[in-house]
Amino acid sequence: MAEASGHEVKIIGLNLEVDDQAKWHSTHAETDLTAPNAEKSETLTLVPKNAKHVLDVGTGTGQWAIDYAKAHPNAQVLDTDLSAIQPKENVPPNCNFKVHNTETEWEFEHKFDSILGRMLLMGIHDWPAFFVKPWDNLKPGGWLEVVNPEFPVGCDNESAGPDTPIMRWSRGIREATSIDGIDTLIVRKMRSTIEEQGFLNIREERFKWATGPWPKGEKEKEIGHWMLPNLTVFMAPSAMGLITKKLNWPKEDVKDLVKEALDDLEDTNRHY
Ligand SMILES: C[S@@+](CC[C@H](N)C(=O)[O-])C[C@H]1O[C@@H](n2cnc3c(N)ncnc32)[C@H](O)[C@@H]1O
Incomplete structure (x- = not known):
């Protein structure tokens, strides 16, 4: 799977981003968006079997890291995030959380067999600069996995x-x-950006991530089922926090837009 000459990478593109810190996490903690579409298990298979050191960048609730650490007691799992929102209890001893802005210097005690960065779309302003960090901090042959949605939906x-x-x-x-320098369509350029950094054996997977129960496939339907409440919770704070503040749209107009958008989400004829 891994070669000494370089690092491997997997990129997964989604068609939706949901990231309003407090609100999103509160829903995410209950549902784990990625679990129904098997991202979680796919991720686990990508981590080399005998990995000793694993890094989860922007770990959020830390759930993936906790699960992985429990399943792999011989691995040391380090999980970084801007916020210390991860649980303090029932965390296995081989799982450690650290507050760290991944856009600043990486000064870790060792290199990693595997680095994971899921759903960091809204937190990375300079992806080429970001990819230098895993490149420098992976062991030869190590794996990088990034999972990102794209936006607009x-x-x-x-x-x-x-x-x-x-x-x-x-x-x-x-x-x-x-x-603020965030490119919400960066996933379309992700592969070339990663290639330019020098990573080898790049695998890219793109798939649709439905919102609402409209898909026919069982897996997609389940994703849509989980996504609907997530997006519903995200809608107002994202609009008020970003659209009013950054674009200076009048608050009343944005409130109306949110109301209409929430109704729109309920329309199962529209396949968002
Ligand atoms: C949408 S959540 C994803 C959480 C987790 N990776 C997952 O897939 O469940 C994005 C997380 O990345 C964190 N984040 C965003 N920008 C970051 C940065 N520059 N450095 C560290 N963490 C960051 C946020 O605080 C948030 O917890």
Whole structure:
């Protein structure tokens, strides 16, 4: 799987981002968005079997890290995040959390067999600079895995034109975050960015991540089922926090947009 000459990497693209810290985490803690679509288990298979050192960047609730550490008592799992929101109890001794901004210097005690960065879209301003860090901090042949959505959201059928409330809201989020240098479509350039850093054996997987119960496939339906409450919770704070503040849209207009967008989400004919 891994070669001494370089690092391997897996990129997974999703079509939706949900990231409003407090709100998102509160929902995420209950549902673990990635579990239903098997990302969790896929991730586990990517970590080399005998990995001694694993790093989970932007760990969030730390759930992946806790599960992984429990399943692999011989591995040391370090989990970083801007916020110390991870649990203090029932954490296995081989799982350690550290407050760290991943965009600053990485000064860890050792190199890693595997580094994971899931759903960091809204937290990374300079992806080429970010990829230097895992490159320098992976053991030869180590694995990097990044999972990112893209934003604005898409529509799987032709039921939603560019001016539906959801489309307007999600375009607003893209525009607002771009003011701070976030590229919410970066996933489209992720592969070449990673290649330029020198990583080898890059695998890219793209898949749709539904919101709502419309998909036919069992797995996709389950994702849609979990995504609906997540996006519902994310809608108002993201709009008020980003669209009003960064784009200076009047608050009342944004409130109306949120209301319309929430109704729009309930419309099962629209395949967001
Ligand atoms: C959407 S959550 C994803 C959490 C987790 N990786 C998962 O997939 O469940 C994004 C997390 O990345 C963290 N984050 C964002 N930017 C970061 C940065 N520059 N350094 C460290 N953590 C960051 C946030 O605090 C948040 O907990």
